[in-house]
Amino acid sequence: MKKQYLIACFLVASNIAVQAQTAWDLRKCIEHALTHNLSIKQKEASRDQSAVELNTAQWKRLPNLNGNIGQSFNYGRAIQADNTYGNRNTRNTNFSIGTSIPLFTGMQIPNNIALSRLNLKAAIEDLNKAKEDISIQVTSYYLQALFNEELVKVAQNQVSLSKEQLERKVAFFKNGKASESEVYEAQSRLAQDEYSLVQAQNNHHLSLLDLSQLLELPSPENFQIVDPEVEAFSVELSSPDEVYSLAVQNKPAIKAAQYRLEGATKSIRIAQSGWYPQLTFGAGIGTNYYSITGIENAGFGNQWRENMNKYLQFSLSIPLFNRFETRNRVKSARIQRNALAWQLEETKKNLYKEIQQAYYNALAAESQFQSSEVASKAAENSFKLMSEKYANGKANATEYNEMRANWMKALSEQLQARYDYLFRSKILEFYKGVQLDL
Secondary structure, eight states, X not given: OHHHHHHHHHHHHHHHHHHHHHEXXXXXXHHHXXXXXXXXXXXXXXXXXXXXHHHHHHHTTSOEEEEEEEEEEEOSEEEOTTSOEEEOOEEEEEEEEEEEEEEEOTTHHHHHHHHHHHHHHHHHHHHHHHHHHHHHHHHHHHHHHHHHXXXXXXXXXHHHXXXXXXXXXXXXXXXXXSOHHHHXXXXXXXXXXXXXXXXXXXXXXXXXXXXXXXXXXXXXXTOEEOOOOOOOOOOOOOOHHHHHHHHHHHOHHHHHHHHHHHHHHHHHHHHHGGGSOEEEEEEEEEEEEEEETTSOOOOHHHHHHHTOEEEEEEEEEOOOOOXXXXXXXXXXXXHHHHHHHHHHHHHHHHHHHHHHHHHHHHHHHHHHHHHHHHHHHHHHHHHHHHHHHHHTTSSXXXXXXXXXXXXXXXXXXXXXXXXXXXXXXXXXXXXXXXXOOO
16 A cells, blocks of 8 residues: 555656646746757857867968879980980889978968957857847747736636626526527627637647747647746836946947957958068978889989988068059958948947837836736726626626626736736846846
8 A cells, every 4th residue: 555655656746747847937948949049050150160260270370291292104205315316215203291381471370360269259249149139039939928828817717707697697587687689699708708718729829839939849749838927026127328338348249349340450460461571481301213214224212312302491472562452452451440340339329229229118118017007906896896786787788798898908908018018127137137037
């Protein structure tokens, strides 16, 4: 008996654990989206590509090493030692290995490394910006699903009230206090409310589908989200200037634009390197074997040793005139830097505009939420009074249905205002660097 009891407890606990696994909270949804969303993966690929380009630029400081092995054959007539032509077949085998080291490139290599490093930082911030966008989108979809779930409850409440009204009308009809048409009217109202319930349930399922697709889930089946029981709350909204002072220092879009502007300065210096001489050191070693048919040739080993040659060289390349190519590259780089400077300013202005819009949207949502609470409570009290009047025969069905519709409408508007205020205030806090969560 005790063993069976333990097994039953284990099964119940397992069932609870499975249910907990199937219910996703907002944090889990965001983390899953950041891991599996395809747009995030594209930004990660861009970041990895920038890391490879930085690695390539850093290796340019090292010397290169090239080896060469060749074998050639020559058949046909050729001039002889006696100034006549005769048949001569030759064979040549050669081997060489050499290296070159850039000693001075007009600071092109270090500036290329610095530019690649800045491009990598910008790519990382682009990735962070994409993560922010996805987080906000997931939060919006998540709250929309919660809102639609609340609307389902409202529709279910409507159906319950319609069923009660129908039962009351049927009882009145049996007692001769209601006509048959009133019963049909109550049945019609119930059918309409059931239809609205089906629509609300479908909207809820569609919102869960949208969220699951955003999370890149293979299937929306059995996908559920946690209802955090969000209560009415009031937060002190920070001013746009206060939020902007924090956001301008931390937002990825601003950082990415700043890194690209710094990179433009490096691009100018890279272009200016074309005005400076290039100094390169080279070294190498090589040998060959040469044979002619019809005459006695030295042995392979002897030629391989005796034909050995080595070299050391310094090569200085001085730019004298390249058809103003360097000058135009410098001009183009400076134009690009100016464009990026204006782009940074535009990004800052757009950020401030977004924060202003978020602030006033949150302020309006707060006012609407407070007003909707009052309106919903008043509509509920009016419906309760009307219900008493209707039960005592002091009000007709039309008045009852109208008051009920007003209450349901006010309740739906209150729910909409609550979730809108929740989302708007969360977005404003997000600009300040606060993590999105419920």
